[in-house]
Amino acid sequence: MIASHYVYWTFFALMLIGLYVVISHGNLLKKLIGLTLFQVGVFLFYIGLGKRDGGSAPIISDGVEVYSHPLPQVLILTAIVVGVATLAVGLALAVRIFEAYGTVEEDEVVERDRADLATGHDGHQAAGRDSGGS
Amino acid sequence: MIFAVMVALLVTMVLALVRAFMGPGLYNRILAINTFGTKTVLFVAVAGFLFGRPEFLDIGILYALVNFVATVAVLRLTHLQDPWSGTEGGEAG
Amino acid sequence: MTAFSLINIVLLAILVATAVTITRLRALYEAAMLAALFSLVTACLFVLLDALDVAFTEAAVGVGISTVLILGVLALTRSREAVTQRRRRLPGVAAVLLVGGTLGYASLDLPAFGAADSPVHSHPLTEVYLHQSQEAVGIPNTVTSVLASYRGLDTLGELVVVFTAGLAVVSLLGPLRRRRPTRPERPRPIADFDLADYRVIRVVSGGLLPFVLLFALYVLFHGEYGPGGGFQAGVIFASGFVLYGLVFGLDRAQRVVPHAALWSLVTLGLLVYIGLGMATMLLGGSFLDYDVLAPGNPATGQHLGILVVETAIGITVASVMTTIFFSFAGRGVSR
Amino acid sequence: MSVIEVLSGVLLAAGALALVSGGVGLLRFPDFYTRTHAASVTDPAGAGLILIGLLLRVDAWDTAVRLLIILLFLTLTSPTATHILAHAARRDGVPMWQEGDRRR
Numbered sequence: 001m002i003a004s005h006y007v008y009w010t011f012f013a014l015m016l017i018g019l020y021v022v023i024s025h026g027n028l029l030k031k032l033i034g035l036t037l038f039q040v041g042v043f044l045f046y047i048g049l050g051k052r053d054g055g056s057a058p059i060i061s062d063g064v065e066v067y068s069h070p071l072p073q074v075l076i077l078t079a080i081v082v083g084v085a086t087l088a089v090g091l092a093l094a095v096r097i098f099e100a101y102g103t104v105e106e107d108e109v110v111e112r113d114r115a116d117l118a119t120g121h122d123g124h125q126a127a128g129r130d131s132g133g134s
Numbered sequence: 135m136i137f138a139v140m141v142a143l144l145v146t147m148v149l150a151l152v153r154a155f156m157g158p159g160l161y162n163r164i165l166a167i168n169t170f171g172t173k174t175v176l177f178v179a180v181a182g183f184l185f186g187r188p189e190f191l192d193i194g195i196l197y198a199l200v201n202f203v204a205t206v207a208v209l210r211l212t213h214l215q216d217p218w219s220g221t222e223g224g225e226a227g
Numbered sequence: 228m229t230a231f232s233l234i235n236i237v238l239l240a241i242l243v244a245t246a247v248t249i250t251r252l253r254a255l256y257e258a259a260m261l262a263a264l265f266s267l268v269t270a271c272l273f274v275l276l277d278a279l280d281v282a283f284t285e286a287a288v289g290v291g292i293s294t295v296l297i298l299g300v301l302a303l304t305r306s307r308e309a310v311t312q313r314r315r316r317l318p319g320v321a322a323v324l325l326v327g328g329t330l331g332y333a334s335l336d337l338p339a340f341g342a343a344d345s346p347v348h349s350h351p352l353t354e355v356y357l358h359q360s361q362e363a364v365g366i367p368n369t370v371t372s373v374l375a376s377y378r379g380l381d382t383l384g385e386l387v388v389v390f391t392a393g394l395a396v397v398s399l400l401g402p403l404r405r406r407r408p409t410r411p412e413r414p415r416p417i418a419d420f421d422l423a424d425y426r427v428i429r430v431v432s433g434g435l436l437p438f439v440l441l442f443a444l445y446v447l448f449h450g451e452y453g454p455g456g457g458f459q460a461g462v463i464f465a466s467g468f469v470l471y472g473l474v475f476g477l478d479r480a481q482r483v484v485p486h487a488a489l490w491s492l493v494t495l496g497l498l499v500y501i502g503l504g505m506a507t508m509l510l511g512g513s514f515l516d517y518d519v520l521a522p523g524n525p526a527t528g529q530h531l532g533i534l535v536v537e538t539a540i541g542i543t544v545a546s547v548m549t550t551i552f553f554s555f556a557g558r559g560v561s562r
Numbered sequence: 563m564s565v566i567e568v569l570s571g572v573l574l575a576a577g578a579l580a581l582v583s584g585g586v587g588l589l590r591f592p593d594f595y596t597r598t599h600a601a602s603v604t605d606p607a608g609a610g611l612i613l614i615g616l617l618l619r620v621d622a623w624d625t626a627v628r629l630l631i632i633l634l635f636l637t638l639t640s641p642t643a644t645h646i647l648a649h650a651a652r653r654d655g656v657p658m659w660q661e662g663d664r665r666r
Contacts, residue, residue, distance in 0.1 A: 004339035010239040012330045016323045017246045024319030027308040029255055033262050037246050040269050047278045052348055053341035056187055057277040060367045068277035069347050070356050070369040074378060077281050078385040081458050081544060084288045085392030088551045091300045092399040095558060098304040105309050135571045137230055139612060142578035144237045149585030151241055155248050161594050161651040163257050167264045168643050169588060169601045174267045176612055178274055183616055190279050190454055191628035198632055199439055200290045202639035203470045204263050209650050210473045211298040212256055431642045
């Protein structure tokens with residue numbers, strides 16, 4: 001069991017480390033790094049399912065008989081590029097949040113929103129004023 | 135023989151990795167990561183020979199290029215207050 | 228123990244150790260650099276797992292683009308993380324235990340790693356993709372033929388997602404602004420950073436850059452016979468521009484590719500892809516059925532279709548990635 | 563065993579030795595600059611030796627060309643990177659190790 005499944009378990013461990021960072025860390029940029037860790041875990045899991053013992057890359061050539069499966073590779077290949085594009089969207093959001101609130105810590109952002117609610121300000125206006133002052 | 139080289143590569147990778155973890159500070163880590171990058175280029179080359187399909191060395195070329203891009207980016211972006219323009223300076227960030 | 232499993236175990240251990248260290252580091256610059264190392268190791272592991280095309284993409288994306296983006300955003304915002312509070316740890320640990328338990332339980336049903344009789348390898352599609360594709364499509368790299376021919380519609384969808392993400396970044400970070408002309412044209416090194424430093428980087432990257440772009444073209448057109456293709460080529464092309472922008476300043480990089488041209492290229496790639504699909508429909512086939520492109524000789528038609536599609540993908544991916552880089556870079560300048 | 567194979571084996575062994583010694587130096591040397599020394603000397607040397615060792619085992623010309631391109635890129639980029647790295651560190655005031663200091 002261990003000899004045949006340890007690879008999958010390591011991939012799961014990577015996913016879980018990423019998941020922990022995403023949920024527990026408050027820094028938005030750290031969360032995005034955690035998200036990429038999680039992503040890589042999933043990518044490796046897909047590719048691992050397509051791997052075959054003694055197989056070779058699925059580029060047909062003479063003298064090679066056993067190939068790994070090309071389909072997971074196609075799916076992950078496109079997923080990586082889509083992944084970096086969505087990472088860029090997340091980073092852009094983080095930049096905007098920093099400009100509005102002056103911080104990228106989730107707790108501080110929430111706290112400031114709460115304070116704005118308590119003083120009766122419209123959240124958006126207050127945020128705009130704050131960033132203007134800082 | 136090639137397998138022995140592979141083992142030496144893996145040992146060196148682990149050594150560089152320990153340096154990257156220990157630091158201290160930014161520069162030791164950049165140095166360790168840069169060295170590690172060279173090892174990955176060699177890894178790809180040696181793995182091609184080890185598993186009998188050496189025609190896929192294109193990946194090694196890409197790693198050599200990308201490794202350089204990463205080092206330049208780290209130095210550039212950790213060093214300037216206004217990171218993108220390169221015209222106005224500031225102290226190290 | 229075979230050579231494969233030894234290398235595999237070492238690389239996996241390196242990966243997990245790096246991931247744990249990344250979570251523990253509070254200096255985010257250093258965490259981002261370790262993330263670059265992480266993706267290099269991942270790429271090595273992809274090589275080991277026979278996924279050469281994926282290794283290509285992962286190295287170019289993970290090291291060349293996403294690291295640069297993360298570092299750039301860190302330069303724009305704060306680069307130290309606050310201490311994680313104790314009360315935040317509990318939900319994370321709970322989620323990890325829950326998901327980990329589920330995954331661990333489910334993994335008992337997974338086939339052994341690398342088994343030849345696993346459902347993946349005994350599915351009839353394996354035969355189609357690996358062997359029948361040699362007659363039907365006729366190119367050795369089955370990853371390319373699956374990507375561009377068998378699953379062409381799916382790839383079109385992915386390309387639209389990339390396009391939309393580029394659109395979202397530009398709308399979040401504002402349009403690409405033209406720089407004020409009062410700025411000095413040549414990037415001047417900052418006060419006490421010796422000029423010689425910059426000269427070395429400039430000469431080496433200036434000499435390297437043509438090779439990067441040439442290499443991207445090679446990857447694009449060699450994708451039928453070896454690892455490579457539109458996505459990889461696009462990303463390599465973009466990382467070449469990133470290198471240029473980093474070394475020579477955003478100003479000159481934007482003069483090489485003005486943003487109007489960049490946006491036309493983004494849409495051009497997508498339109499060529501969809502246009503090809505329309506053309507095959509007009510010629511009497513179904514959407515993206517390349518057989519009809521060369522009547523009586525389906526293999527030639529497939530070659531032609533795959534080449535056009537890969538080029539379209541390369542154009543769109545390269546220009547979207549460059550647009551994203553310029554948007555982040557322009558943010559720093561206009562502040 | 564032909565002469566070429568023996569030669570290739572010797573080159574590969576020398577390269578592996580250079581790599582491992584560079585790794586040990588990177589880990590054991592006391593400060594950043596000495597570590598740069600260890601890494602920057604052994605990196606291109608080890609890489610060059612190993613790549614030339616592999617080159618001797620190749621029959622196909624296209625593989626040989628790829629190996630040569632990798633070698634060219636590595637010999638160009640690796641010293642450049644370490645050079646600017648050391649320069650930037652010096653400018654940033656990373657302290658130098660003196661006899662009797664603690665290891666950093």
